[in-house]
Amino acid sequence: MTKMIFVNLPVRDLNAAEAFYTALGGNKNPRFSDDRSRCMMLSDAIGVMLMTHDRYGDFTTRTIGDAREKSYALLALSVDSRNGVGETLAKVTAAGGRADPTPPQDHGFMLSRSAEDPDGNIWEIMWMDPAVAAGDGPVG
Template sequence: MTRMIFINLPVADLSRSIRFYASIGANQNMQFSDERTACMLLSDSIGVMLLTHDRYRDFISRPIGDAHAESQLLMALTMESRDAVNATVDKGAAGGGRADPTPQQDHGFMFSRSLEDPDGYVWELMWMDMSAVPPQA
């Protein structure tokens, strides 16, 4: 069985968030979407569940934090090339996100940039040449 991960994010404006995630290549799975929830698939095994605040509260009683003011999590997503990293950041910024809220990193064999979604969640988009990874000491 292929393991899957679903990242559940509370969002202030569901339509805006759907547009943002679609802009970076996610496909909406309508089978698991409704007026309060959108399932956005980044791959066959990675889903982002966008939940309106009232829907998110169905699952948890703690207050919903403000990702613009506090760091709650940092998600990393691999890309197939440096060019794909740059293109995805550009598309996400054009789709309502903010490019590079954290510093770009370039270690030669690994390159990453970050993208903040409209609700303040930061995605680290990265490419790594596994054949060039330094050996473990």
């Protein structure tokens, strides 16, 4: 079986979070979604579990932090083309995200911009030249 990763995030507004992650390219998995959580699959191996604060509290006794005030993680998601970075950023911004909470980076062989979801989590949307990613091209 392919290894999978699930990013579990507490959210204040489940519907707003679902709209953002749909725009990011996610598809809701209804089998693991209910009135307190949404499973948004970004690929066959990458899932984002969006949970209301009360549901998230079922998994931890720790205080839920506010990602709009403190950084807990920087998450990155690749897209298939250089143009896809801007296209994806436009979609998530239209769905309630905030564009470029961190500075854009363009290194020629790699481009990244960021989007903040409605709860303050930052996603880098990035493209890397496939030749560089495969180790065949020069870096920089």
